[in-house]
Amino acid sequence: MKSKAQPKSGFSFADSERVERILSQYPNKKSATLPLLHLAQSQEGYISSSVIDTIADLVDCHQSVVMDCVSFYTMLYTKLQGRHIIQVCQTLSCSLNGADSLVDHIRDKYEIEPGGTTADDRFTLMKVECLGSCGTAPVVQVNNDYHEGLSLEEFDQLLESLE
Amino acid sequence: MSAFKPVLTQHIYQQDCHTLPFYQSVGGYTALEKVLTMDPEDVIDVVKNSNLRGRGGAGFPAGIKWGFLPKDMVKPTYLINNADESEPGTFKDRLLINKAPHQMLEGMLIAAYAIRCNLAFIYIRGEFYKEAEVLEKVLSEAYAANLLGKNILGSKYDLDVIVHRGAGAYICGEETALIESLEGKRGCPRLKPPFPALEGYLKCPTIVNNVETLSNLPHIINRGAEWFRSIGPEKGPGPKLYCVSGCVNSPGVFEEPMGTSLKKLIYENAGGIKNDNQLKAVLPGGSSSAILTAEEAVTLNMDFDSLMDAKTMLGSAGIIVMDDTVNMVQACLNIARFYAHESCGQCTPCREGTTWLVKMLTRMVQGGGKAGDIKMLYEITDNIGGLIDFSKGSFGKTICPFGEAVAWPIRSFVEKFESEFINYIPQQETVA
Numbered sequence A: 001m002k003s004k005a006q007p008k009s010g011f012s013f014a015d016s017e018r019v020e021r022i023l024s025q026y027p028n029k030k031s032a033t034l035p036l037l038h039l040a041q042s043q044e045g046y047i048s049s050s051v052i053d054t055i056a057d058l059v060d061c062h063q064s065v066v067m068d069c070v071s072f073y074t075m076l077y078t079k080l081q082g083r084h085i086i087q088v089c090q091t092l093s094c095s096l097n098g099a100d101s102l103v104d105h106i107r108d109k110y111e112i113e114p115g116g117t118t119a120d121d122r123f124t125l126m127k128v129e130c131l132g133s134c135g136t137a138p139v140v141q142v143n144n145d146y147h148e149g150l151s152l153e154e155f156d157q158l159l160e161s162l163e
Numbered sequence B: 001m002s003a004f005k006p007v008l009t010q011h012i013y014q015q016d017c018h019t020l021p022f023y024q025s026v027g028g029y030t031a032l033e034k035v036l037t038m039d040p041e042d043v044i045d046v047v048k049n050s051n052l053r054g055r056g057g058a059g060f061p062a063g064i065k066w067g068f069l070p071k072d073m074v075k076p077t078y079l080i081n082n083a084d085e086s087e088p089g090t091f092k093d094r095l096l097i098n099k100a101p102h103q104m105l106e107g108m109l110i111a112a113y114a115i116r117c118n119l120a121f122i123y124i125r126g127e128f129y130k131e132a133e134v135l136e137k138v139l140s141e142a143y144a145a146n147l148l149g150k151n152i153l154g155s156k157y158d159l160d161v162i163v164h165r166g167a168g169a170y171i172c173g174e175e176t177a178l179i180e181s182l183e184g185k186r187g188c189p190r191l192k193p194p195f196p197a198l199e200g201y202l203k204c205p206t207i208v209n210n211v212e213t214l215s216n217l218p219h220i221i222n223r224g225a226e227w228f229r230s231i232g233p234e235k236g237p238g239p240k241l242y243c244v245s246g247c248v249n250s251p252g253v254f255e256e257p258m259g260t261s262l263k264k265l266i267y268e269n270a271g272g273i274k275n276d277n278q279l280k281a282v283l284p285g286g287s288s289s290a291i292l293t294a295e296e297a298v299t300l301n302m303d304f305d306s307l308m309d310a311k312t313m314l315g316s317a318g319i320i321v322m323d324d325t326v327n328m329v330q331a332c333l334n335i336a337r338f339y340a341h342e343s344c345g346q347c348t349p350c351r352e353g354t355t356w357l358v359k360m361l362t363r364m365v366q367g368g369g370k371a372g373d374i375k376m377l378y379e380i381t382d383n384i385g386g387l388i389d390f391s392k393g394s395f396g397k398t399i400c401p402f403g404e405a406v407a408w409p410i411r412s413f414v415e416k417f418e419s420e421f422i423n424y425i426p427q428q429e430t431v432a
Helices: A016-025 A029-044 A049-059 A063-070 A092-096 A099-110 A152-161 B020-025 B030-035 B040-050 B062-067 B092-099 B101-114 B129-144 B175-182 B211-223 B225-229 B262-269 B304-309 B328-342 B348-368 B373-385 B402-416 B418-422 B427-431
Strands: A084-089 A123-128 A140-142 A145-147 B078-083 B119-124 B160-165 B206-210 B239-246 B252-257 B279-283 B318-323
Touching (some): A016 A029, A092 B328, A099 A152, A140 A152, A145 B129, B020 B101, B030 B101, B030 B211, B040 B062, B040 B101, B040 B211, B078 B101, B092 B101, B092 B129, B092 B239, B101 B129, B119 B175, B252 B262, B348 B373, B348 B402
Parallel strands (some): A084 A123, B119 B160, B239 B318
Antiparallel strands (some): A084 A140, A140 A145, B239 B252
């Protein structure tokens, strides 16, 4: 339970109907934690401490319990990322099909290291583990979209097209 | 034997194959209609008789899993469709979700009816955002057609289905980790027993089945258990989706009978080795399976028992092909890094062991190999996954099979390609 001494949370969901729908479909509130975290991140871009406060209230548990969950999952970000999150799969099949050269390319051209964000906040680069599309290696996920079977030229054009 | 005709992927190249009208035009949901007139126990018997074994990796017989549910159920029962496809080399469930989602949903309805479940989940990996959208659309189509919701097709049977997205954790494919994650917690596997059939989601009886497993059910109901058993080996029969990737000309998902030869899958279905190179090694069942040399690979059939006899496993049938240009130490490091990243961290042998493997292999690759490294690699893998003795079935140093999933492949890389690892140890070191 949230301590009464804490200031009122600074985050609220824009789509409160959707929040109600999510909460009502599960047999218990806590199961709604991940869907609410996804929803919050799609609104805010990351999971701030006030997001955690709000969700803890909604699912009726302590903030530390929500934070415990957040810290486990690689897709939940605790700080703001660039406008485009470039996730290059580096697991075996992608690695055998040129994933490393994609990473080298974006690193050299945009002066960005894996895990980092460009100075203009355009790109955040991540090397990620298997994206489950090994048949179309190499695969890059940009925000929610998969880009499959990318040549170096296609990858370059893709990056150019992202403002 | 007559030529095999695809069952699960028969219609995937047709336009609008993911829609309800299309699925109904090819006989979709007739198996459900049939099942709704049957006694749930009889449905379980059909599935038991079919010898359908789970397609997610473990290969446990689906009907027997359902049979573990308590007979006098006072608590609600839950069905979870495991769509957390994350095993490196595996990309079949994504295809089924995109191209034949109603077939999968009909399978879920059949399973849910059989186990008397009124609320089911599709736990889909978070990265499959588009696929989750496809599924939401499929569910609304099904609700509108009274294939979900209350009193389905006038049968008095109710079922709701929720699409639940994961958030980037391989371990959530392990069924108890999945359940923890569904409950809003970290995806740390539970100690078993109790198995989920007795105490699963919210401590209620829960069945977790894979997308491909469930997709087989409409066909088993419509064509019968005997038909299913007639495809491939009797003990683990049926049509099977094989994912072939890596150094091949035409990677992809291929549907063939269980027990198809690995040679055929690589050289015919996947068009052979890229750039006319030579086959060097194959991971037959995802990155968690023990590696096969080229000589071993071309003699083996892809089914549960044949691969178990060859001290590897069918797993998720994610076949990763490596040619003679591949550096096996680098490939081994790639896999070790995957497991170090994905270890949930609750068991010390796994959390520490995977990290040490990456440190050691990185050092070796960077030219810092030392005498004793090979021995140390064996020791670490044995500490994570136990001594690998298939005949004694000796495993169990970690709560879940992740430990074995690291130890088996890494150990097999070192064992079967030892000379390449020795090459990373400087001469004076090997003498010392």
